[in-house]
Amino acid sequence: MAALLRGLRAGRALRGLSSVVAAPTATNPQCGSLRRGFRCAGLRLQDESKSDKPPSSTSSSTTYHEHYQARSAEQDTVASASDPAADQSTDPNTSYQDQSGEQDEEYETEEQLQARILTAALEFVPLHGWSMEAIAAGAESLGLSSASTGMFEKGSGDLVLHFIAQCNAQLTEILAEQHNQVQLGQAEPKKTADFIRDAVETRLRMYIPYIETWPQAMSLLLLPHNIPDSLKHLSTLMDDIWYYAGDRSTDMNWYTKRAALTGIYNTTELVMIQDSSPDYQDTWAFLDNRIQDVVNMATTAKQVQSTGEAVVQGLMGAAVTLKNLTGLNQRR
């Protein structure tokens, strides 16, 4: 009898043990937190990658602006709303039940993963330069294998392009914010030349942390397989700066303005990488002079045009006078 009871108690104990052993989730706690981190970072990247893309265009400058800000606000609220949801439990079933947020909340796309790795790799650029080692180090810092560098077909060009896209997105945000301030009447609108100078200076200052290795980056961008993308980023950057400077031209001015600004931007960038003055003062002085040159050229062009018109009118007047004098103008 006592032996039977002892056996029963042992059996119960054993069952209790087995339930304890079976209870822990299929994945160990480390894996669970990684998945949570994955989801959160995926959402953050959604914001980043969406703001990386050139902003979509709509109607007038004010409503285009409202749309741009509504989009970024919407992404923020989605991210903040689903962050606590993602943090709640490691149970995989709840993620499928959460229908309220974006569809790819739980899954990270390849672009998002690439963007995450490249962003992490930027920290290692001062150490390794713009190279596959930096990307590998970035991947490892995220807990991923360094073999994931195989994802990047253009190699270190991908890293530079990602950085440039990031900088462009930052600049667009800053310019949009300034535009908003002006619309709300909280700030005075700047003159075009000043606006352009500030925009280019802000954008070039983003290179300062990487200025030692920037010549290497520039040469990478000149490689044939990187040229289309780098030109695309450059053209969208120029278009953005001119748009926020207030350019709404729909004739050849559209092209001449952007071409002029591209020239200014590229030459200033070249000056910057070999500038050793304190806080790059020489670079900003060079930038000022170039912008002044373009402004002078535009004024001169206008003057030439009005002079030309005056000359033509004068000639026409002289011709009519001659016709009158010689009597050719009379009808008989």
Added chain:
Amino acid sequence: MQTAALRVFCHWPQSNSTAMIRQCLKCRALTLQQSSRAYGVIPPPRDSEEKEMVHRMLRVDHAGEYGANRIYAGQMAVLGRSKTGPFIQEMWDQEKKHLEKFNEILAENRVRPTALLPFWNIAGFVLGASSALLGKEGAMACTVAVEESITEHYNSQIRTLMEKDPERYTELLQVIKEFRDDEMEHHDTGLAHDAENVPGYWLLKNAIQLGCKAAIYVSQRI
């Protein structure tokens, strides 16, 4: 237990109606949001493909109106002081309005204008002036040919937009339809003013229409 269930069922219609009312309000709010759209003529593009398509359409339309402007300017330069001057001036004024509208749309939507604008500037003026040098009938024949090409072009754009999503592009469709009707009017005016009497009408008309087709093709891409 049963009374509780009965109570639930009794209250069901009430709660159902309030829920329905709330849903109806939501629906109405949604449709109001959609109908009082904050943007101008073009809806915000959903992806880069749509943006590319819409921008291409706007670019070529803008180039077309610019070219038409210059053609009428050329015609006015030659025939401005003749009998047909006022008719050409009237058509020119309408084209100016069209160009203004497209300038507005392009600026609002950050559409790149075609790089060939200086070329259309000169080519349009030369076409208008040389057709006017053939006399009033020549100018009218040129008008007929160009307006027919433009009408055909607008019609194909309207077809494309209707095939894709007529509701989404309502405003744009309205604008294009209005302009298409104006161009058809110009075409009829041209015919009414003895366009067909010019010697070599068939040749002239087809040559100009071929040029217009080439211009449209090129302006869409460059």
